[in-house]
Amino acid sequence: MYCALQVLALVFILAIIPLPAVSQSSAPVGVKLVKPGFLTSVGQNSDAAVMKVLLNTRLKLGLEYDISANAASLGETKTLVLVIGASNKGLGAAGLSLEQEIARTKILIAAAREKGIAILSLHTGGSARRGDSSNALIKLCIPASSYVVVVAEGNKDKFFDEVCAQYKIPLIEVNSLAEAGTAVKNLFQE
Amino acid sequence: VGFAALCCLALWLAAVCPARGEAEEVQDAPLLYRAILEELRPGAAVSKILPLSDYLPSLKGSGMDTPVYILEAGFSQNDTTPSFNFDDKKPSAAMPTVLIIGGTHEDEIAGVLAAILFIEHAVPVRGRLIVVPRLNASAAGTADPERPGPHHIVISGASGERYFRYGSRYTDPNYEIEADPIRFYPPGARAGAGLSSREFRNINRNYPGDEAGSLTARTARAIMNLIARENVRVAFDLHEAGPSSGLAWAVIAHPKTIDYAAMAILDLGDKGLNMVLDLSREEHRGLSHREWGERTEASAYLIETLNPGQVPGGLPAFDHVNNAISPLWKRIGYHVETVLAILGIHAEMDEPSGWIGIDSMPGINELKANLAAYF
Numbered sequence: 421m422y423c424a425l426q427v428l429a430l431v432f433i434l435a436i437i438p439l440p441a442v443s444q445s446s447a448p449v450g451v452k453l454v455k456p457g458f459l460t461s462v463g464q465n466s467d468a469a470v471m472k473v474l475l476n477t478r479l480k481l482g483l484e485y486d487i488s489a490n491a492a493s494l495g496e497t498k499t500l501v502l503v504i505g506a507s508n509k510g511l512g513a514a515g516l517s518l519e520q521e522i523a524r525t526k527i528l529i530a531a532a533r534e535k536g537i538a539i540l541s542l543h544t545g546g547s548a549r550r551g552d553s554s555n556a557l558i559k560l561c562i563p564a565s566s567y568v569v570v571v572a573e574g575n576k577d578k579f580f581d582e583v584c585a586q587y588k589i590p591l592i593e594v595n596s597l598a599e600a601g602t603a604v605k606n607l608f609q610e
Numbered sequence: 611v612g613f614a615a616l617c618c619l620a621l622w623l624a625a626v627c628p629a630r631g632e633a634e635e636v637q638d639a640p641l642l643y644r645a646i647l648e649e650l651r652p653g654a655a656v657s658k659i660l661p662l663s664d665y666l667p668s669l670k671g672s673g674m675d676t677p678v679y680i681l682e683a684g685f686s687q688n689d690t691t692p693s694f695n696f697d698d699k700k701p702s703a704a705m706p707t708v709l710i711i712g713g714t715h716e717d718e719i720a721g722v723l724a725a726i727l728f729i730e731h732a733v734p735v736r737g738r739l740i741v742v743p744r745l746n747a748s749a750a751g752t753a754d755p756e757r758p759g760p761h762h763i764v765i766s767g768a769s770g771e772r773y774f775r776y777g778s779r780y781t782d783p784n785y786e787i788e789a790d791p792i793r794f795y796p797p798g799a800r801a802g803a804g805l806s807s808r809e810f811r812n813i814n815r816n817y818p819g820d821e822a823g824s825l826t827a828r829t830a831r832a833i834m835n836l837i838a839r840e841n842v843r844v845a846f847d848l849h850e851a852g853p854s855s856g857l858a859w860a861v862i863a864h865p866k867t868i869d870y871a872a873m874a875i876l877d878l879g880d881k882g883l884n885m886v887l888d889l890s891r892e893e894h895r896g897l898s899h900r901e902w903g904e905r906t907e908a909s910a911y912l913i914e915t916l917n918p919g920q921v922p923g924g925l926p927a928f929d930h931v932n933n934a935i936s937p938l939w940k941r942i943g944y945h946v947e948t949v950l951a952i953l954g955i956h957a958e959m960d961e962p963s964g965w966i967g968i969d970s971m972p973g974i975n976e977l978k979a980n981l982a983a984y985f
Contacts, residue, residue, distance in 0.1 A: 466868070466887040473872040508856070513891040548856065548886045573884060597879040 452609035453538050453566065454498040457481065460489040461503050462525050462557050464510030467545040468503035474601040475501075481605060488514060490524065491531035499538045500528070501604070502565075504557050505549025505574075518553050522560060529564045540607060541565040543580065544600050546573035555579065563587045569594065569603045642747040642785075643675050649774065650726055650743065653970075655681040655733045662742065665839060666821060666832035673748035673785025674825045676713075678836070679729045681739040704841040705738045706965050708953060709908070711833070712848045713744035714814050714898065716777025717759050719930060720915050720941030721848030722750075723774060727946060727984060728971065736957075737966035740840060745829065746777070746813055748785035754778035758924040763931065763938070767985035776930075781811035781826045788824040796896025803893070814847070817901035833898075837906045844956050844966070845908040847898040848945050852920030857888075861948060862912040864890045864903025870959065871911060874951040883947055883974065909956065913948050915941040931981070939981040943974025 459475065461468035468487055475481040483501060486493050494500065502525075511521055532539055541561045543549065562568055562583045569592045570580045584591040592603045643661065652659070658680040663670035665678075682705070712725025725743040732739055744750045753759070759776040766772075783790070793804035796815045809815045811826045819831025837845060851857035863871035868889055875885050890910065894900040902910035916936040919928040931938045950971060957966050972984050 466889045469868050469889070470872040470875050470887050473869050474876055477869070477873070478876070507888070509888065509891065509893075513889075513893055545886055546884055548859065596882070597876055 451538075451566070453540060453607045454609050455482065456497055457483040457499040457501055457608070458489060458494060458497040459483040459485045459501045459503065460493075460528070461487045461505075461510075462561055463504060463506035463521060463549070463554060464488065464514050464516065465503065465505040465507040465545055465549060466510065467505050467549060470597065471501075471503050471542060471544060471601075474597060475604060479601050479605045481608060488524070489528065491527055494528075494531055494535060494537060497532075497535075497537055499540060499608070500532045501540045501542060502561050503542045503544060504554065504561055505543060505545040506551070506553035506557055507549070508553070518556070522556065525557065525560055529561070533564065538566045539564050540604065541568045542600065542604065543568075543570045543574050544597055546571060547576065550574055550577075550579075559583060562589055565589050567592065567607055569600050569607075571595070571597060571600055640671060640675065642673055642751050643677060645775075646677055646744050646747060646750060649772075650677075650679075651730055651769070652679060653681070653730045653732065655739075656729060657682050662745075662829070662832050662836070665835040666828055668821065669825070669828055669832055672787075672825050672828075673782065674746070674829045676742060676744055676747040676829075679741045679743070681729070681732055681734055681741065704839070707738040707740055707840045707842045708734075708966055708968075709837060709840070709842045709845040710739065710741045710848065710949065711745050711846065711898075712742070713746055713750060713777070714847055715779040715812075715849060716744060716746055716749040716775070717754055717757065717779055717920065718848070718850035718917060719759070719763055719774065719776050720850050720917065720938060720945060721913070723763075723938070723985075724848055724942045724945035724949075726774075727942060728949075728968075731970050731972065731984065732968050733970040735967040735969050736964060738840075739968060740836070740842070742833075744777075745833070746781055746826075748782040748825075749780060750775055750777040752778050752782040752784075754780065754924065756924070757920065757922065758926050759919050760926055760928060760930070765931065765938075765982055765985045767982050769985075772985050779812060780808050781813070781829075783811065786811055786825050797901075798895035800893075800895075803895075814849075814898055815896040817896055817898055818905050834901070834905065837902060837908050842906070842908045843960070844953060845898075845902050845906075845910050846949055846952075847902075847910075847912045848949075849912055849914050850917035850920065850941065851914045853916065853918055854921070857914045858916035859884065859944065860886045860888050860914045861952075862888045862890050862894075862899050862914070864899055864910045866903060867909040867911075870909065870952060870955045873955045873959075874948065877951045877954065878947060881947070883944060885944070885948060911952055913945055915944050917941065939977040940974070942981070943977040946971055946977070947974050 472485045660678045663675045712722040763774045790807040790810045794810040816827045816830040818834045820827040861871045890899040899910045899912040919925040
């Protein structure tokens, strides 16, 4: 009797606790991403350049790359990989305000949705790429994403958990850039 | 002996604590040079120490002349000094070389100490290493009036207590030959991109420099000449940034080798060291990474670590060595590891493969375990 109560209590607890959005370092169950893929930055950061080297040079994913892609860049793309994080210097050098970068991103996401392109959002720049500007971009990209991968140092406040849970987007939190690369590779169909 | 000791002390004090506003101080400027020499204990691989004025004679005798350390091992140096003109972008016949500069800003002390660590420990097994530990000699001997730090950093080293002067971001105006303008426009800066007047005395806004300009501009020009004459393939400028700047823990790379920096950042990440990549851009005219990268054959990188003492008003009593957030071992360790990681990529990717190799440097774990053992 006592044992049965324990089981019932456990079932009750599991029922009332929302399923965590975080799936630590393992690909979530679901559709695989398909190539050709296109890698770009949201926020004009240079983190995308690091991910390009990681995903293409080290992991041979062969993604097309343009730091400030637009809708016309997508071509035959099947998966759009967004590296999120606002760089004030990057925005300034590109002659863009945050509002203009948000507008560019909205157009890019809308074009991807119209073409049935899957979106994978990455955040790899750690705390240096957090703050109000980055958060605005994160909130813009996550709802449109099939998956989100974040390096833990940029998610100390669990902001990604909150937003992903709100939109029921699978989140993969990893501890390093290398793990982020592996997570992305695992999400792509061989 | 006692008299000689007193004389030495007087020389040092004269060097690091110049009285302000007296024209004859310029004649004492070589004392700054000697003070820097006495601060260092060169390692076995140092084959030569030259004055920076060898690369621009008009610096000789000024408060901006500073020691340049040449490190090499296992190779005979090319005896001939080839003619050069960096505007031609033609590499010289000298041995492929790496340049490390500390003390562009003398209050960014981890960059200075990392450069000194290379001079005292590095052994180039392939290629050649040139280190300028205190590029702005005059700034090494003065405090920034708007952002002073401690007078010096003390490290109780393996061979006794060592004192490293914590200086200023700017050339000491007592040693500069030109007055600050109302607004300063870096060379090549676009219209409207003027800076505050004292940036005129910031070496890292004066590249590519000017042989007939201010002493600050001449110092920048001397570095451009050094890069060209010594066949510098990879050049590092070691800096620090304050907590509010958003620049700390970053590598700023010229676009021509941004992928090399990205690869190095990945390698650092594999070791648990997190650095952010930033791109050297057109708006950075006058800065080392932009002008070295644009005007010479060298791959140019600027490295920034976090100096919590760089806050408005300064922190003269700040304990740089033992600070919990950004202790000195960590700041120096990141500089050393980042330089070595980038050089590892160049050794792997450039032709000929393996052209540069540096041994005997302590890594960040060794510095964490016992910083003093390496000083």
